[in-house]
Amino acid sequence: MGITQILFWFLTALALGSALMVIFSKNPVHSVLWLIVTFFAISGHYILLNAQFLAIVNIIVYAGAIMVLFLFVVMLMNLNSELESQKGKWLKVAGAFSGGCLFIVIIAALKDSADMHQQVLLKSGDIGLIHNLGKALFENYVVPFELSSVLFLSAIVGTVVIGKKGD
Amino acid sequence: MNLIILSAVWGLIMMYGGVVSKRKSTPKILAIVGISILLITNLLEYYNLFAIHVDVKGMLKFTPFGLVFNSIVLLSMLFYFLLSTEDFDKVGAYPSEYYALIFFVLCGIGLASSFDTLLMLFLGIEIISIPLYILAGSDKKNLKSNEASLKYFLMGSFSTGVMLMGIAFLYGATGTFYIDAMNLGTGHLQPMVAIGIVLLMIALAFKVSAAPFHFWTPDVYDGSPTVFTSFMATIVKVGGFVAFLRLFDNAFGKMQSEWQTLIAIITAATLLIGNVTAVFQQSVKRMLAYSSIAQAGFMMFAIFALNTFAREGLILYSAAYCIATIGIFAILAKMKDYTFEGFNGLAKSHPALAFMNTVFLLSLAGIPLTAGFFSKYYMLIGAVKNGNQIWLVVFAVLMAAVSAYYYFRVIQAMYFREGNAEVAPVSGRFQTILAVATILVIILGIFPSLLTDLLYY
Numbered sequence: 001m002g003i004t005q006i007l008f009w010f011l012t013a014l015a016l017g018s019a020l021m022v023i024f025s026k027n028p029v030h031s032v033l034w035l036i037v038t039f040f041a042i043s044g045h046y047i048l049l050n051a052q053f054l055a056i057v058n059i060i061v062y063a064g065a066i067m068v069l070f071l072f073v074v075m076l077m078n079l080n081s082e083l084e085s086q087k088g089k090w091l092k093v094a095g096a097f098s099g100g101c102l103f104i105v106i107i108a109a110l111k112d113s114a115d116m117h118q119q120v121l122l123k124s125g126d127i128g129l130i131h132n133l134g135k136a137l138f139e140n141y142v143v144p145f146e147l148s149s150v151l152f153l154s155a156i157v158g159t160v161v162i163g164k165k166g167d
Numbered sequence: 168m169n170l171i172i173l174s175a176v177w178g179l180i181m182m183y184g185g186v187v188s189k190r191k192s193t194p195k196i197l198a199i200v201g202i203s204i205l206l207i208t209n210l211l212e213y214y215n216l217f218a219i220h221v222d223v224k225g226m227l228k229f230t231p232f233g234l235v236f237n238s239i240v241l242l243s244m245l246f247y248f249l250l251s252t253e254d255f256d257k258v259g260a261y262p263s264e265y266y267a268l269i270f271f272v273l274c275g276i277g278l279a280s281s282f283d284t285l286l287m288l289f290l291g292i293e294i295i296s297i298p299l300y301i302l303a304g305s306d307k308k309n310l311k312s313n314e315a316s317l318k319y320f321l322m323g324s325f326s327t328g329v330m331l332m333g334i335a336f337l338y339g340a341t342g343t344f345y346i347d348a349m350n351l352g353t354g355h356l357q358p359m360v361a362i363g364i365v366l367l368m369i370a371l372a373f374k375v376s377a378a379p380f381h382f383w384t385p386d387v388y389d390g391s392p393t394v395f396t397s398f399m400a401t402i403v404k405v406g407g408f409v410a411f412l413r414l415f416d417n418a419f420g421k422m423q424s425e426w427q428t429l430i431a432i433i434t435a436a437t438l439l440i441g442n443v444t445a446v447f448q449q450s451v452k453r454m455l456a457y458s459s460i461a462q463a464g465f466m467m468f469a470i471f472a473l474n475t476f477a478r479e480g481l482i483l484y485s486a487a488y489c490i491a492t493i494g495i496f497a498i499l500a501k502m503k504d505y506t507f508e509g510f511n512g513l514a515k516s517h518p519a520l521a522f523m524n525t526v527f528l529l530s531l532a533g534i535p536l537t538a539g540f541f542s543k544y545y546m547l548i549g550a551v552k553n554g555n556q557i558w559l560v561v562f563a564v565l566m567a568a569v570s571a572y573y574y575f576r577v578i579q580a581m582y583f584r585e586g587n588a589e590v591a592p593v594s595g596r597f598q599t600i601l602a603v604a605t606i607l608v609i610i611l612g613i614f615p616s617l618l619t620d621l622l623y624y
Contacts, residue, residue: 109358143223150175154271158301
């Protein structure tokens, strides 16, 4: 087992474990903190795939900006485990049942998949570098890139319309 | 491409129009001018006279089907703006922003009717959805509007997540976003492709409010300001359907036998739940929300059948459903009382309004000589020609009969009940435009080929 494989299994265990902790911890602040750990583990995976740019963006945007925002919201709303609304027993059973159904369907569909036993091979090691990413973004994907600005613009207009004081 | 670019640009013009001029009439005039420009340029593109060319790397493909569909949407939008500009001012303090958001939605519909990669599908669906979350909550002081917005936002983002997961599975299986290059084959489905198709089906069924993913619809349609309910229930819904049809026709059409039963079940459930629940409603607005679910059930036949009749049927259905529902909502917005009792005696005080409302309701019920009849007929004949699940056709005819009950309840209230329906003052212009829409519904009911022939220009 090489160093890459050891790192891979370590990061995988870390990502899955901390993702589970996000759901299981009672305190919302702890949940957010575990989520940050999850994002760091996933960023580690990106680095293993030689996608440094994606890894850095993931840390800056998700683990940085968005998580800080989450934390602020959770703290400002002063949520804690006592105030959490009590969910009915049947709701829990129904949730577990429907989630379990999706889980079983996906496992059943994927267990025979031939792709499971193949290793992912990168064609060349530099595909995730910022140089190539920029080229792909502004040559092949320039139309969707520009169109997504309409999406963001409408979101910004919406924030102003909803958030402005007064009526 | 004209629609996609110009609608985004006109959205910006609407925003700046609100900054530059404070006059109340500016946004209305700008919006009507804008939609006319979009309609004309889209028709020019259809007749190959003028089209903005952009190197899209094969990500968008502009077919006659998509362009005819765009024209129908834009014509309905013209009716919508002409009929309901007055109601925009009543909603809140930012009418020009609401118009801008609506133009952005049109940009999304342009993408939905022409996408050729899953990436564009995602962008189109999202550009349609995000402005709607805001429009649903634009009546900020009304608690129901807030609830509608939040509910729609949470459910909508969840379904977006499901859609992304579906796209990711398909990408994982095929290594490409391009629909043509996917080459999924005709035989048995690969496991990852199967999951991808099912997840995409769930997400799109949510967007068009097909059962069992319809639970958000009544609350959101009921809580949103009536002008925007009209927009969501018509233009946006058919926009979702055109994306649904395009995806399942172009990408998964060859393996129809693998997923057809699932679509049949969704169709039957949508028809059943929409029609049966609509019978028990007391408010006309909520009844129309359930009726829009029921109509979605009929439109699902296009995806079920996937043949020429189905494609022509969807075009016809979009026109019939949009124009009639926009008309009914425009009249509803003028009523003081949204319950069935609120319509009592409308025929005595406003005979013209009552007559036009009757034509629209008959069209939705699918009575002959109205556009609704032929649109339902095309859908059902498409399913019969497809020939796999005849029980579904029989079931749909039965459900159409049920739907007549709740549409006729409104007609009964207007003509055969005593009372004085309170109506806001109605201008002569409003009635003229409604009359044009009524005539259009009747013309399409007699000569449906006027519209369907356009597909083969």
